Amino acid sequence: MLGRLNHVAIAVPDLAAATAIYRDTLGAAVSQPQALPEHGVTVVFVELPNAKVELLEPLGEASPIAAFLEKSPSGGIHHICYEVNDILAARDRLKAAGARVVGDGEPKIGAHGKPVLFLHPKDFAGTLVELEQV
Numbered sequence: 001m002l003g004r005l006n007h008v009a010i011a012v013p014d015l016a017a018a019t020a021i022y023r024d025t026l027g028a029a030v031s032q033p034q035a036l037p038e039h040g041v042t043v044v045f046v047e048l049p050n051a052k053v054e055l056l057e058p059l060g061e062a063s064p065i066a067a068f069l070e071k072s073p074s075g076g077i078h079h080i081c082y083e084v085n086d087i088l089a090a091r092d093r094l095k096a097a098g099a100r101v102v103g104d105g106e107p108k109i110g111a112h113g114k115p116v117l118f119l120h121p122k123d124f125a126g127t128l129v130e131l132e133q134v
């Protein structure tokens with residue numbers, strides 16, 4: 001069911017500062033910030049040869065990463081995103097196995113313009129998992 005690793009996401013309190021670390025200290029190629037109000041985050045992608053790092057800063061009053069940053073104020077790894085070919089088939093298979101799909105269970109359009117779903121961290125070894133259809 002799982003395809004390639006698409007991205008590892010890091011929640012940060014200061015997106016500009018985190019972007020500077022990846023761009024200036026680590027010498028990586030970084031995208032422009034992209035505000036995603038429907039997801040409650042602003043994102044910057046760090047481009048690596050084999051995958052991406054997604055830097056996430058809270059956006060708006062009800063950001064889904066706000067509670068995470070309250071517990072880890074200096075930031076930390078927030079989720080991991082795997083590619084799938086058929087997100088509805090993956091969702092139905094996982095739900096049948098007892099896994100919890102976050103929200104209403106319907107895919108949303110993610111930062112790459114493709115359907116995404118999130119799986120509850122308590123069902124995946126303590127790690128929030130994002131699936132992206134490619």
Ligand SMILES: CC[C@H](C(=O)O)C(=O)SCCNC(=O)CCNC(=O)[C@H](O)C(C)(C)COP(=O)(O)OP(=O)(O)OC[C@H]1O[C@@H](n2cnc3c(N)ncnc32)[C@H](O)[C@@H]1OP(=O)(O)O
Binds near residue numbers: 056068109111122127
């Ligand atoms: C889609 C755009 C973009 C893209 O890639 O295209 C993105 O990636 S947007 C990313 C931001 N969006 C989301 O994260 C949406 C999905 N997440 C959620 O809906 C919530 O964060 C959820 C349901 C995972 C947790 O929300 P909840 O309100 O239940 O949080 P609690 O603080 O009550 O936590 C409950 C329990 O889970 C643990 N937890 C929470 N978040 C994480 C995490 N990221 N990794 C590991 N564990 C996590 C938390 O510590 C609590 O555990 P407990 O033992 O009870 O203390």
Ligand SMILES: [Co+2]
Binds near residue numbers: 007
């Ligand atoms: Co993501």
